[in-house]
Amino acid sequence: MSRKKTMKGKGSSKSSTSSPNNNKDTGKSGRGIGASAPSNGVVYPSRPSLSNSGEFYDIAFKVMLVGDSGVGKTCLLVRFKDGAFLAGSFISTVGIDFRNKVLNIDALKVKLQIWDTAGQERFRSVTHAYYRDAHALLLLYDVTNKASFDNIKAWLTEIHEYAKQDVVLMLLGNKEFAVPFMETSAKSGLNVELAFTAVARELKHRSQKESDEPTFQLEDYVNKEMKSAGCCRT
Ligand SMILES: Nc1nc2c(ncn2[C@@H]2O[C@H](COP(=O)(O)OP(=O)(O)OP(=O)(O)O)[C@@H](O)[C@H]2O)c(=O)[nH]1
Numbered sequence: 023m024s025r026k027k028t029m030k031g032k033g034s035s036k037s038s039t040s041s042p043n044n045n046k047d048t049g050k051s052g053r054g055i056g057a058s059a060p061s062n063g064v065v066y067p068s069r070p071s072l073s074n075s076g077e078f079y080d081i082a083f084k085v086m087l088v089g090d091s092g093v094g095k096t097c098l099l100v101r102f103k104d105g106a107f108l109a110g111s112f113i114s115t116v117g118i119d120f121r122n123k124v125l126n127i128d129a130l131k132v133k134l135q136i137w138d139t140a141g142q143e144r145f146r147s148v149t150h151a152y153y154r155d156a157h158a159l160l161l162l163y164d165v166t167n168k169a170s171f172d173n174i175k176a177w178l179t180e181i182h183e184y185a186k187q188d189v190v191l192m193l194l195g196n197k198e199f200a201v202p203f204m205e206t207s208a209k210s211g212l213n214v215e216l217a218f219t220a221v222a223r224e225l226k227h228r229s230q231k232e233s234d235e236p237t238f239q240l241e242d243y244v245n246k247e248m249k250s251a252g253c254c255r256t
């Protein structure tokens with residue numbers, strides 16, 4: 023099996039004329055797989071830079087983050103790549119930006135070249151050029167922002183128009199309301215048992231709590247239960 027080398031990197035472009043197909047394997051930082059980042063775009067280093075150390079991989083895929091401005095695409099990518107939350111003032115992405123991450127999946131090194139697109143309307147024509155090369159699309163909405171959810175329909179229309187027919191698509195509800203959250207389905211039974219049991223545990227704890235007893239953490243309990251059940255259970 024061949025071991026290709028990838029460069030960890032961060033790239034960006036705001037050129038509306040550049041296409042990911044224009045610059046095949048330039049060997050430059052962050053341009054590791056077939057259809058690469060355009061090199062003729064202007065670079066806007068709005069986020070902390072990553073090191074340019076090389077990393078080996080077996081297969082590579084392109085993943086694109088799309089969704090309204092402010093839903094948290096850049097933050098999600100930084101969390102995934104660097105394990106940190108980009109707190110502070112919101113810096114809207116200009117054009118398009120990317121990060122590489124190599125994951126070990128079943129003894130294979132899988133490189134994801136993750137493209138972080140600008141959600142703002144004025145950059146739409148830039149991002150359209152990248153859809154057709156994406157193997158997977160993560161479509162984000164903000165669970166605290168109804169408009170971003172309502173716009174999912176329009177995003178899906180755009181995806182069907184510009185992306186490959188067999189693109190892997192995942193809808194992600196990002197952010198939180200600082201209250202325990204889970205999705206339920208009365209039809210399939212998803213999380214129904216867990217929702218009621220968690221509330222019952224919380225109520226029981228409150229009613230019987232001794233002053234020296236550690237408090238029951240409803241959110242921790244729900245997260246732990248969902249994790250141990252492989253996320254979502256019936
Ligand atoms: N509380 C909370 N805030 C978040 C989360 N994700 C992002 N934010 C905040 O939401 C704002 C927008 O986040 P970004 O990741 O920059 O949004 P974006 O989708 O990349 O926006 P564009 O680049 O304009 O398309 C920032 O102020 C973040 O700090 C989250 O999971 N929880």
Ligand SMILES: [Mg+2]
Nearest residue numbers: 095096114115
């Ligand atoms: Mg962004």
